[in-house]
Amino acid sequence: MNGMTSRVELPSGTRRRESAPLGRVIRAELGWVLRRPRNLLALLGLTALPVLIGTVIALTGTPAAGSGPRLLSAMAGNGLVLPVFSLMMTQNLLLPLVTAMVAADALAGESASGTLRGLLLAPVGRVRLVAVKAVGVLTVVVLAVGLIALSGALTGLVVVGGDGFVTLSGTTLSLGPALGRVALAAGWCAVQMAAVGAVALAVSAMTDHPLVVMAVAVGGLIVFGVLEALPALEWLKPVFLTADWYSIGDVLSDPIRSEDLLTGLWRAGCYVLVGMSAATALMATKDT
Amino acid sequence: MSGSTGTAEAGASAPASGPEREPALRTSSLRKTYGRTVAVSDVDLSVPRGAVLGVLGPNGSGKTTTIRMLLGLTEPSSGSVELLGHRIPEHTGRALPLVGALVEGPGFHPFLSGRRNLARCAAMEPALFGADTGTAVGQALERVGLAEAADRKYRSYSLGMKQRLGLAAALLVPRELVVLDEPTNGLDPAGTREIRRIVAELHAGGTTVLVSSHLLSEVEATCTHAAVLQHGSLIAQGELNSLLESGGPHLLVSVADREAGLEALRDSGVPARAENGALRVELSDRDAPEVIAGLVRAGVDVYEARRERAGLEEIFARLTEEES
Numbered sequence: 378m379n380g381m382t383s384r385v386e387l388p389s390g391t392r393r394r395e396s397a398p399l400g401r402v403i404r405a406e407l408g409w410v411l412r413r414p415r416n417l418l419a420l421l422g423l424t425a426l427p428v429l430i431g432t433v434i435a436l437t438g439t440p441a442a443g444s445g446p447r448l449l450s451a452m453a454g455n456g457l458v459l460p461v462f463s464l465m466m467t468q469n470l471l472l473p474l475v476t477a478m479v480a481a482d483a484l485a486g487e488s489a490s491g492t493l494r495g496l497l498l499a500p501v502g503r504v505r506l507v508a509v510k511a512v513g514v515l516t517v518v519v520l521a522v523g524l525i526a527l528s529g530a531l532t533g534l535v536v537v538g539g540d541g542f543v544t545l546s547g548t549t550l551s552l553g554p555a556l557g558r559v560a561l562a563a564g565w566c567a568v569q570m571a572a573v574g575a576v577a578l579a580v581s582a583m584t585d586h587p588l589v590v591m592a593v594a595v596g597g598l599i600v601f602g603v604l605e606a607l608p609a610l611e612w613l614k615p616v617f618l619t620a621d622w623y624s625i626g627d628v629l630s631d632p633i634r635s636e637d638l639l640t641g642l643w644r645a646g647c648y649v650l651v652g653m654s655a656a657t658a659l660m661a662t663k664d665t
Numbered sequence: 666m667s668g669s670t671g672t673a674e675a676g677a678s679a680p681a682s683g684p685e686r687e688p689a690l691r692t693s694s695l696r697k698t699y700g701r702t703v704a705v706s707d708v709d710l711s712v713p714r715g716a717v718l719g720v721l722g723p724n725g726s727g728k729t730t731t732i733r734m735l736l737g738l739t740e741p742s743s744g745s746v747e748l749l750g751h752r753i754p755e756h757t758g759r760a761l762p763l764v765g766a767l768v769e770g771p772g773f774h775p776f777l778s779g780r781r782n783l784a785r786c787a788a789m790e791p792a793l794f795g796a797d798t799g800t801a802v803g804q805a806l807e808r809v810g811l812a813e814a815a816d817r818k819y820r821s822y823s824l825g826m827k828q829r830l831g832l833a834a835a836l837l838v839p840r841e842l843v844v845l846d847e848p849t850n851g852l853d854p855a856g857t858r859e860i861r862r863i864v865a866e867l868h869a870g871g872t873t874v875l876v877s878s879h880l881l882s883e884v885e886a887t888c889t890h891a892a893v894l895q896h897g898s899l900i901a902q903g904e905l906n907s908l909l910e911s912g913g914p915h916l917l918v919s920v921a922d923r924e925a926g927l928e929a930l931r932d933s934g935v936p937a938r939a940e941n942g943a944l945r946v947e948l949s950d951r952d953a954p955e956v957i958a959g960l961v962r963a964g965v966d967v968y969e970a971r972r973e974r975a976g977l978e979e980i981f982a983r984l985t986e987e988e989s
Contacts, residue, residue, distance in 0.1 A: 393792075394762070409777075490773070499762075
């Protein structure tokens with residue numbers, strides 16, 4: 378009597394491997410992130426914002442010096458300011474909101490819709506999954522920041538004109554270096570948002586409710602803002618992620634005032650490190 | 666292989682002579698607690714290769730928690746799992762590519778079409794290479810009868826279609842083990858038959874299948890083995906046939922003279938009673954041929970003898986009652 382059971386024959390030539398190629402997994406992840414209607418709408422909205430600001434300014438003129446934000450009054454006759462001003466405005470709330478939204482979908486959302494199970498069963502290793510999700514969030518951050526800078530720069534050029542950009546220090550830059558400054562501001566802003574994204578991803582690994590992630594991220598930034606305003610907590614300032622966010626305007630000085638920018642960069646780096654470590658640790662034991 | 670010389674006809678349930686291979690799945694003292702709640706305790710489950718195991722149990726008996734531990738989705742509080750010879754959760758990467766699973770209902774993204782959802786799953790499958798992913802997706806959709814609706818958004822799917830897509834994801838690649846947690850949830854009778862057909866196909870192809878269900882008829886119709894869970898404990902497991910045999914088999918005998926028959930049986934100490942114009946004989950310590958021979962010897966004419974066994978439902982009721 379031969380055995381009733383026979384081994385399943387996998388197609389000949391099938392090699393065994395423990396995980397799908399990383400490139401393919403990342404492509405699939407990006408395809409998923411960038412097909413999501415709300416992500417696309419968010420990117421569209423952020424792109425439209427500099428155009429809106431530029432149009433309003435072109436129609437109404439800038440406020441007189443001293444009566445509005447410094448950068449806003451500096452915008453007169455200076456297209457270079459618009460993209461940086463747009464980044465600064467969106468950096469406070471809109472960009473963190475979009476970043477947190479994508480990070481919330483990344484793990485908590487997948488968990489809520491039962492799709493995280495599928496990924497782990499494929500299997501995509503848990504550590505690898507966090508890395509892939511981080512790439513997804515970072516991609517949206519870079520796209521969002523890049524689109525704001527690009528549409529801001531284009532709008533600025535159209536509204537104000539393209540020759541000779543006056544820096545905040547009064548010197549004049551040609552187009553190339555001026556765009557370099559915009560790129561610098563965008564890069565700096567992207568790092569700050571990566572910090573928000575890393576912490577949001579950690580929260581996302583902790584909960585099954587995407588809303589919790591949004592609430593923690595945005596609530597956290599608001600709390601930072603409030604605490605920063607308290608003179609008694611001056612000594613705590615180095616740990617507030619938002620402490621140097623206004624220094625993004627420093628890219629427009631000549632030469633660049635790099636001190637606060639660098640501090641902000643280091644601080645964001647620490648947040649990324651802590652956030653990603655926490656996300657990985659939490660994901661390793663997450664019940665799905 | 667010194668075969669016994671027993672009559673082949675009498676042994677309706679041949680003993681399993683499975684190959685000396687490790688079982689497809691083995692757990693020992695598996696336990697899961699959530700705080701002070703014990704969800705699963707001391708489960709020692711063993712599933713031979715090629716078996717179709719039905720995991721039975723009322724809602725909340727620990728079926729899904731057990732399955733989640735088997736697949737490395739949640740870590741056991743204590744005990745161990747060996748899946749296709751690999752320790753779980755340490756070596757999920759080695760075992761899971763050979764395992765297809767549909768756990769706790771289908772999980773997909775509503776804003777993507779069925780095909781795109783499945784393509785995303787395919788991209789994550791280690792066992793799919795390059796260009797095969799597209800083909801595999803198409804075939805899986807075909808197999809579960811979703812080819813027509815493949816390009817509709819998942820949000821427009823009916824419950825049954827969603828369930829089918831979940832099944833398609835589990836069947837994307839040829840598997841050694843397929844785990845289906847309540848696969849017929851939300852399916853109409855036709856869909857249920859379809860699931861049975863697919864399970865039978867998998868079984869014929871040598872795939873080990875684990876189906877959890879609270880529907881007993883489901884398990885009875887499709888499984889070779891069964892495991893019964895109650896309050897998180899495994900209260901019975903084994904081949905379906907022997908489980909059914911253990912449920913007090915009996916013989917229905919139609920005879921010319923019922924009174925004479927009953928008397929003859931009573932004399933030889935065989936419990937029996939008249940039922941629907943026939944004799945119902947308990948086969949607790951006698952074989953069917955013995956009973957019939959005894960009747961004939963006593964001069965009772967036997968027209969027909971039919972062996973009957975308890976349904977799974979009866980056995981299940983008995984097991985769960987004993988336990989509580």
